Structures are given as structure tokens and as C-alpha cells.
Amino acid sequence: MCDLxxxxxxxxxxxxxxxxxGFGKTHLIAEATALSDGRQLILTHTYAGVNAIRRKLRTLGVKEQQFHVDTIASWxxxxxxxxxxxxxxxxxxPADNEQWNALYAAVGDFLDHEFVRRIIRSSYVGLYVDEYQDCSVSQHAIVMKISRDLPCRVLGDPLQGIFDFGGQQPxxxxxxIEGVFAQVGQLDVPHRWAQAGAGQLGEWLRNVRTNLENGTEIDLRRRLPEGVRYVGARNVPQDLLRTQVNTCRYFNCGPKHTVIAIHKGSQDFKARCHRxxxxxxxxxxxxxxxxxxDMFAFFRRMTAADSNSRRLQEAIAFAGKCMTHVNANLPAGTIRGEAVxxxxxxxxxEVAKIANEYLSSPNSAGLAELLKAIKGLAQTNVTRADLLNRVLGVLQKHTMHPELSCDEAVExxxxxFRFKGRPVGHLRQIGxxxxVKGLEYDHAIVLDATTLSRKELYVALTRGARTLTIVSTNPVLNPPA
Known part of the structure; x- marks a missing residue:
């Protein structure tokens, strides 16, 4: 890859x-950055992507002075x-797509100022944009304006363009791209699977990609390579859910291996992940x-609560959203927001005592102590660790900086959080x-594969480096474009 x-x-x-x-795009960006003179601006779309690029840059020993990594939106x-x-x-x-569109228009106009162009030129010597297929037209316009002053190299895959821009034109x-940029090269080796010792899976996915590009069906009844498993389910909601639960629950792998179970990307399926x-x-x-x-919504409810009792009720309800068996293991009075x-x-x-203390003197430190105490119960299990940890992070910030209002601490x-990116902290996840686009796991479980579009299916199939399990109500996959 060094030549490319x-x-x-x-x-x-x-x-x-x-x-x-899985063909080494992140490594290519990091390697090219290491070979470049001066500081590179590296933009992508997700904070998972930001995290992955930073990790790769650190792995290759690229000095911090040589790059700045950010999402296009955040930058x-x-x-x-x-x-x-x-x-x-x-x-x-920005609260919605309309405001983000307005921001991109403002940035486009702002980049026409000569003093801004001088700042860009003095800050960076080149631009890399990752996952370019996920750009909206307005983001593309921003990149084109930057390209007036910096060498602009973009990397992407049209088969992974799955973002829903909510009114923005992709x-x-x-x-x-092909009509404006010169092609520098193409990655053609499935490094992710070769490095994981799953070469057969990598070659199978290469063939699957060709099928998807050509609109050819994928028959899971044919002999599958080592590392690929098909799990059939009846097209009945309860039976499908039971099959998904059992497939995930009894999935066996190494103790330190990561596993991702993947649903379709719509709002309804986000709720299904939580369930x-x-x-x-x-x-x-x-x-x-x-x-x-959900984090912002929780703090809005806490701010709007008109009594300490209501604040305690909201805290218990939030704990129930993030953990199992919360109400079953607390006193009824605590759940009602009463001292017991x-x-x-x-x-x-012990939890009831902490709840009483919070009720008499509610503050961020006390709320964090209460949530941690509920989490520490032997009978509860955390199901939304990501959400819980973010709320605890806000509470810690508010406790350490009492000069901030709670709203300011959240912001x-x-x-x-946007700047640092989101680390993958749990070995087994559902998303x-x-x-999960842009993330890599040891094992992937594709849930209800027939619901996925052609591009979504490709993204889901390529998340696991060692094995792939496909749960489907139909053994023949012929996804819509």
C-alpha cells in the first residue's frame, strides 16, 4: 500500500x-499523512470514524502536529x-437539518473571505476527506472551496452511501467525484479479514460486493465459507425476535472478542435495538x-421538574431506561419520589438511603451517586451503558464546575464528546x-437481513473481521437499491 x-x-x-x-482505507489515510510534509486536515462524518483515524495515526506513530481530525459538521x-x-x-x-443546512451555507460564504483562505493555508498543507460517499451536496461545496487553497484527496465507496440526509441531497x-476529481487509485485487498486469519470470509465478501453492484441475488443456501453462518427464522414477529435473542445470547467467541448485532438504520429499528x-x-x-x-431530553425533564419529588421520580425512570429490574428492586416510596x-x-x-439524601438536597453529585448505586445492585443489568455513561459524565462536569448551570454543563x-469521539467500551453491542458504519468488530450478527437495502446490507456484512452470522427470514437475499 506504500506506493498508493x-x-x-x-x-x-x-x-x-x-x-x-475493510480494504485498508483508514490505514491508507494514516500512512499518507505520515508521508506528508506539514499539517493535514482530515475530515470524516462520524465520531466513530474520528476515533478510528486517530487510533490508526497513533499506531503508525504520526505526530499530533501533523494532523487535525474532525467531522465535517464539527469543523x-x-x-x-x-x-x-x-x-x-x-x-x-444546530437542532435540525434546516439549521445544519443553514450552517453549511454560512460556511460556504465564509470561506470566500480572503482572510479565512489565508487562515486555511497557514493552518494546513493538505486536506483528506474520508467516507466521501456520505457527503451532502452542501458539504461537497465546502470541500470544493477548500480545494482552491489545499490539495484535496477524498476516499470513499459508493456502495456504502447509507446516510439519510433528511432533505439534503446526497x-x-x-x-x-468521478466527474471532478482525478482517480489516484483503488484499494483491492481485503486486509481486514486477511489480518484476522479469515481470508475465506474476505474473499466471499469481495464476491458479495460484486453481486450487490450487479444486482445479483445472494443465496445463503449455497456452501458458505468458513466463518459465515446462516440462521433461518420464520417471518413472524415473535419467532423472529426469539431467533435474534437466542442467536445473540448463545453466541460463542473468545473472551476478549468484540461482537456487534446490527439492525436497519431507521428510527423504528433504533428502538428495537434498545428492546x-x-x-x-x-x-x-x-x-x-x-x-x-435522550441525554438532552433527560436533563430538560430534570430542569423542568417542579419539585424534589419529581426530580427523584425522573431519576428513577431514567435508571429504568438504562438498566433492567430497577423498579423491582427499589422501595415503592422511592419510586413514587418519597422519603422512605x-x-x-x-x-x-443503601440505595434507598442515597435516594432519601438526594430528595432532601438534590444536586449533581447526589444524582450521580444514586445512579451508580442502582447500577451496583446485583439484580440490575445495564442495557444502555452509552447513555448512562454520558449522563454520568455531565454530572461529573457539573459537580467539578459549579459555576456552570446544568444546561451549560450538558452543552x-x-x-x-464530539471532539474526542466515541470509544467502543463494551465488548458486545447492538446498533x-x-x-456502526466505519466500526470494526471481531464478529458481526446481521439481524433481519431482508429488511436491509443493498447498501445497508453491504455495510452490515462487512463489520465482522473473524465471523459473520446472518439472521434472515429468507435464505435468498435480493435487496433493493
């Missing part, structure tokens, strides 16, 4: 590389907020959206195609 990395690093105009999933927002008067932008957390690969995690009693943690909608008398027969007396935590 050098060609990419030395390319001076707009150029692109076609990079199928654009930070740039405009740094020059609010000139950019005309003051919204710190980039057209043939028109916007499946509940059914599995926390054996798998459900991945949250980066935007943190601790007796020998009181359920979870500051979210900004830092949608949108949330």
Missing part, C-alpha cells in the same frame, strides 16, 4: 481513491463560531446516537447500520 499512500500524499490537485469496506461549526460576527453564525448546537459519486438489549438483560449494550437526544423509612425489610436499603460535555 505516497501517490496520495504527493497528489497536488483534487483526487480520489475508491476504498471498499464547520467551530470555524463559524470562532468568527461569529463575520460568519453571521451564533447557534452552538453527493452523486459519478457526477461530483433487544433489554431482552438480553444487558449482555449486549445498545449504542446511542451521537447527538445525544429504612427498615430491615426495605428493598435495597460543554457534548462539545467535548443500527448508521451507528
Amino acid at each position: 499512500a505516497r501517490a496520495l500524499a504527493e497528489h497536488r490537485g483534487p483526487g480520489y481513491v475508491v476504498a471498499p469496506a 464547520a461549526l467551530h470555524l463559524c463560531l470562532s468568527y461569529r460576527h463575520t460568519s453571521g453564525w451564533a447557534i452552538e448546537r 453527493v452523486d459519486w459519478a457526477r461530483d 433487544l438489549s433489554q431482552n438480553l438483560s444487558g449482555r449486549y449494550s445498545s449504542i446511542e446516537e451521537v447527538e445525544g437526544r 423509612t429504612i427498615r430491615a425489610a426495605t428493598r435495597s436499603p 460543554q460535555y457534548q462539545r467535548e 443500527t447500520t448508521l451507528l
